[in-house]
Amino acid sequence: MKRFFDNPAGSKSNKSNSNKRRSIAAVIITVLIFSLIFTMVSCNQQSGGNGTKVLNIGVIQFAPHPSLDNCYEGFVQGLKEAGFVDGENIKIDFQNAQGEMSNSDMIAKNMAASKYDMIVGIATPAAMSAYSAAKDNDIPVIFTAVSDPVAAGIVKSLERPEYNVTGTSDVLPLEAQLKMIRAFLPEARKIGVVYTTSEPNSVSHLSQFRELAGKYGFEIVEAGVTSASEVAAAAMTVVSKGVDCINNFTDNNVVNNLSSVLHAADGAGIPVFGSEVEQVKNGCLASESIDYVSLGVETGKMAASVLKGETKASEMAVKLISDSTPVYNSSVLERLGLALPAEYEGAEDAAAAK
Amino acid sequence: MFTDFDLMIKKGEFVSVVGSNGSGKTTMLNIICGSTGIDSGSIVVNNKDITHLKEHQRASFIGRVFQDPGKGTCPSLTILENMSLADNKGRSFGLTPGIQRRKIDYYRTLLEQLKLGLEDKTNLRVGSLSGGQRQALALLISTMVPIDLLILDEHTAALDPRSSETVMELTNRIITEKGITTLMVTHNLRYAVEYGNRLLMMHQGGFVIDAAGEEKASLGVPDLLKVFNEISIECGN
Amino acid sequence: MDIIIGIMRNILEEGFIYGIMAMGVYISYSVLHFPDLSVDGTFPLGMCVTAALISSGVNPYVACVVAFICGACAGCVTGLLHVKLRITDLLSGILVMTAMWSVNLVITRGSAVVPFYNKDTIFNSGAVSLLPDGLYAWRILLISAVAAIAVKLILDLYLKTKSGLLLRATGDNQQFVKSVSRDPGTMKIIGLTIGNGCTALAGSILSQVSESANINSGTGMVVMGLASVIIGTSIFKRLSILKPTAMVLTGSVLYRACLAVAMQLGLPTNYLKLLMAVIFTFALVANNVLAKGKKYETPEY
Numbered sequence: 001m002k003r004f005f006d007n008p009a010g011s012k013s014n015k016s017n018s019n020k021r022r023s024i025a026a027v028i029i030t031v032l033i034f035s036l037i038f039t040m041v042s043c044n045q046q047s048g049g050n051g052t053k054v055l056n057i058g059v060i061q062f063a064p065h066p067s068l069d070n071c072y073e074g075f076v077q078g079l080k081e082a083g084f085v086d087g088e089n090i091k092i093d094f095q096n097a098q099g100e101m102s103n104s105d106m107i108a109k110n111m112a113a114s115k116y117d118m119i120v121g122i123a124t125p126a127a128m129s130a131y132s133a134a135k136d137n138d139i140p141v142i143f144t145a146v147s148d149p150v151a152a153g154i155v156k157s158l159e160r161p162e163y164n165v166t167g168t169s170d171v172l173p174l175e176a177q178l179k180m181i182r183a184f185l186p187e188a189r190k191i192g193v194v195y196t197t198s199e200p201n202s203v204s205h206l207s208q209f210r211e212l213a214g215k216y217g218f219e220i221v222e223a224g225v226t227s228a229s230e231v232a233a234a235a236m237t238v239v240s241k242g243v244d245c246i247n248n249f250t251d252n253n254v255v256n257n258l259s260s261v262l263h264a265a266d267g268a269g270i271p272v273f274g275s276e277v278e279q280v281k282n283g284c285l286a287s288e289s290i291d292y293v294s295l296g297v298e299t300g301k302m303a304a305s306v307l308k309g310e311t312k313a314s315e316m317a318v319k320l321i322s323d324s325t326p327v328y329n330s331s332v333l334e335r336l337g338l339a340l341p342a343e344y345e346g347a348e349d350a351a352a353a354k
Numbered sequence: 355m356f357t358d359f360d361l362m363i364k365k366g367e368f369v370s371v372v373g374s375n376g377s378g379k380t381t382m383l384n385i386i387c388g389s390t391g392i393d394s395g396s397i398v399v400n401n402k403d404i405t406h407l408k409e410h411q412r413a414s415f416i417g418r419v420f421q422d423p424g425k426g427t428c429p430s431l432t433i434l435e436n437m438s439l440a441d442n443k444g445r446s447f448g449l450t451p452g453i454q455r456r457k458i459d460y461y462r463t464l465l466e467q468l469k470l471g472l473e474d475k476t477n478l479r480v481g482s483l484s485g486g487q488r489q490a491l492a493l494l495i496s497t498m499v500p501i502d503l504l505i506l507d508e509h510t511a512a513l514d515p516r517s518s519e520t521v522m523e524l525t526n527r528i529i530t531e532k533g534i535t536t537l538m539v540t541h542n543l544r545y546a547v548e549y550g551n552r553l554l555m556m557h558q559g560g561f562v563i564d565a566a567g568e569e570k571a572s573l574g575v576p577d578l579l580k581v582f583n584e585i586s587i588e589c590g591n
Numbered sequence: 592m593d594i595i596i597g598i599m600r601n602i603l604e605e606g607f608i609y610g611i612m613a614m615g616v617y618i619s620y621s622v623l624h625f626p627d628l629s630v631d632g633t634f635p636l637g638m639c640v641t642a643a644l645i646s647s648g649v650n651p652y653v654a655c656v657v658a659f660i661c662g663a664c665a666g667c668v669t670g671l672l673h674v675k676l677r678i679t680d681l682l683s684g685i686l687v688m689t690a691m692w693s694v695n696l697v698i699t700r701g702s703a704v705v706p707f708y709n710k711d712t713i714f715n716s717g718a719v720s721l722l723p724d725g726l727y728a729w730r731i732l733l734i735s736a737v738a739a740i741a742v743k744l745i746l747d748l749y750l751k752t753k754s755g756l757l758l759r760a761t762g763d764n765q766q767f768v769k770s771v772s773r774d775p776g777t778m779k780i781i782g783l784t785i786g787n788g789c790t791a792l793a794g795s796i797l798s799q800v801s802e803s804a805n806i807n808s809g810t811g812m813v814v815m816g817l818a819s820v821i822i823g824t825s826i827f828k829r830l831s832i833l834k835p836t837a838m839v840l841t842g843s844v845l846y847r848a849c850l851a852v853a854m855q856l857g858l859p860t861n862y863l864k865l866l867m868a869v870i871f872t873f874a875l876v877a878n879n880v881l882a883k884g885k886k887y888e889t890p891e892y
């Protein structure tokens with residue numbers, strides 16, 4: 001009968017030893033992690049060399065496409081012009097969310113928790129994340145390249161944001177764009193549009209575009225996507241429906257995946273009209289382009305004003321920028337066998353700049 | 355495998371079944387328990403036709419102990435938890451407490467009968483028991499709630515000789531005390547001869563020996579071996 | 592100091608909320624040994640259902656309950672696919688996860704992101720208004736903690752009932768369950784229902800923190816849940832004062848803490864997913880190393 005039993009005495013001492021080992025390991029790991037956080041955060045605190053407080057500014061750029069890059073460039077310039085230089089009296093923490101909202105949420109949360117003095121969101125999704133995270137902490141949020149801040153829910157109205165959020169809004173010159181398309185393609189009937197359903201800016205642009213298109217004798221064929229992986233398929237779908245060209249809005253997801261759209265359009269020999277000069281440089285035929293650098297500069301100046309305490313973000317009206325300049329790409333023009341319309345003779349040739 | 359198979363077991367019989375590999379012993383058990391299906395025919399237990407019942411439905415009145423000691427109990431649950439679950443067979447498994455405090459003493463009494471000292475270890479995880487202990491527990495569990503038929507599927511085959519002896523004695527004790535109708539398949543000819551009141555030897559899906567009562571008592575291991583050899587020669591071995 | 596408290600608070604908040612999901616994953620993975628990938632779909636389901644309901648003005652607490660029920664139904668489907676249609680566990684989860692993508696889009700009417708800023712949520716209405724002013728900043732942590740602990744206690748109680756015991760037996764030895772005259776398939780369905788309900792509830796609470804729902808939020812949830820479960824159970828295994836549910840909650844908090852440390856160290860977000868994989872691997876290896884020589888390690892209930 002005794003043989004049935006495992007040796008209790010022997011195994012017991014082994015058990016209690018490894019019990020102890022485990023408990024100690026558990027406690028050590030937990031303490032390690034929390035002390036790491038403590039030290040890292042303390043290190044991140046900084047004060048200016050000559051006693052002036054260095055302001056921490058967090059910048060979240062939603063996606064790495066060149067239009068948004070231009071915004072950031074302008075922003076830093078605008079701050080400089082107003083007296084805030086990175087590394088001297090401000091420290092800019094620049095993060096790119098790589099086109100994913102979950103990333104931008106996480107970045108924004110971290111910035112808010114680190115009690116930055118200001119959070120800047122470049123593009124609508126980033127602005128939304130910044131607003132969401134900064135809400136409870138009363139950190140001012142400045143946005144740029146947000147086409148419809150009211151639709152995104154981050155300001156109550158353009159004249160008076162009410163929330164501690166303000167910034168610059170790029171209103172696409174939709175009518176000028178339609179005029180341009182008609183000029184380049186006098187026979188065209190259908191315009192294809194690929195847009196991301198989760199970007200409020202694209203949704204409102206699409207409805208405005210549709211309303212205006214009738215005036216110029218166009219029919220809009222659209223395809224909505226929900227993620228980066230769907231852009232190529234949507235572009236193909238729109239092309240297969242026999243559109244004469246494709247038109248882009250300032251849709252961050254689509255512009256980020258511009259090559260897929262260009263690929264589908266090239267396959268059918270139709271042009272893609274962009275929304276900004278960088279897109280034209282990269283293969284779009286033409287665009288009524290907003291100068292995103294100067295948009296960024298305006299934003300930087302607004303930010304500086306809030307930092308200096310001159311105004312509160314909640315009381316500063318959203319600045320709308322809608323001046324556009326036409327730009328085209330002559331090599332794309334040639335490849336498609338099209339002619340430059342007379343009214344755009346003086347327009348900038350993006351291909352030449354390259 | 356089986357054509358025109360016919361077996362009748364009386365209530366209270368303790369039947370030992372022996373046979374060579376491939377004779378159909380395990381298949382027969384699987385058919386009774388429901389893990390293997392049949393093409394035609396019927397299985398009747400206690401005047402109930404159970405042919406259409408699923409395996410877990412038959413389990414409410416057919417107990418089974420497997421060759422693998424691991425199959426009859428849950429290794430990461432304690433002895434007490436295993437017994438509580440088994441005790442609840444046939445009743446609802448709802449949101450009432452799993453282990454009923456007032457039954458713990460009763461379970462301890464049952465464990466004492468095994469004479470293995472398990473009554474002092476009721477909160478020990480079954481996985482840390484030895485094979486013999488687990489099999490004894492499995493036996494206890496399968497007979498805790500009244501059943502119509504107990505199936506023993508070579509339940510001592512995987513145990514060492516000492517545990518094997520103990521478990522077999524235990525089996526006999528429980529079966530005789532409770533008068534459970536039992537069908538025991540075994541490779542051990544000595545057990546087949548010593549225990550039970552009916553002996554069946556199977557060969558190729560049929561019975562070559564069916565001895566009960568006096569006839570069985572007179573059989574010894576050499577007799578069984580003789581028949582084994584005869585069958586083997588017949589088959590050309 | 593303020594900042595450190597803020598970061599700790601964030602870690603605990605997220606740890607508790609994701610911990611609810613981790614407890615759901617514990618039921619399906621640790622108890623039932625069922626690798627349930629449908630969690631990647633049920634988490635955003637909870638978010639979307641909540642967003643849709645709260646946008647329409649439904650009481651946020653009701654929204655939480657409805658989200659739980661929806662998640663439970665999805666889990667039930669996974670279970671049915673596996674048990675009745677005999678599809679493997681892995682594939683059943685994948686099928687449901689894939690289907691959830693479209694279901695979620697239908698719920699949000701085609702939009703991948705649904706903001707519901709400034710609507711009534713559990714964090715700005717109802718019981719919260721009873722909090723004294725000083726504690727208002729801590730309301731998210733308090734409510735998440737209460738929710739997580741409530742779920743933990745309910746699960747603990749359940750696992751001690753006859754049904755809960757049978758559930759544990761199902762993951763341990765299906766033949767045993769048949770021997771006590773029960774269908775192990777039914778128990779699996781019950782376990783998956785509970786697990787996915789918890790996951791959807793976690794999604795619901797998280798969406799109310801950020802006041803928006805994102806259908807892409809589910810990717811990687813199953814990894815996060817599993818990592819929390821394994822980190823928790825391997826490190827705290829022999830601290831027998833802790834029940835497994837508590838270990839899993841702690842594991843979740845620790846996991847978020849690791850991510851927070853990484854972000855403080857300045858790790859670019861591109862590397863975050865890689866870091867998650869690394870942490871997970873460490874936890875798995877630690878689990879194997881510390882478990883050397885022992886066979887049956889599941890702690891006592």
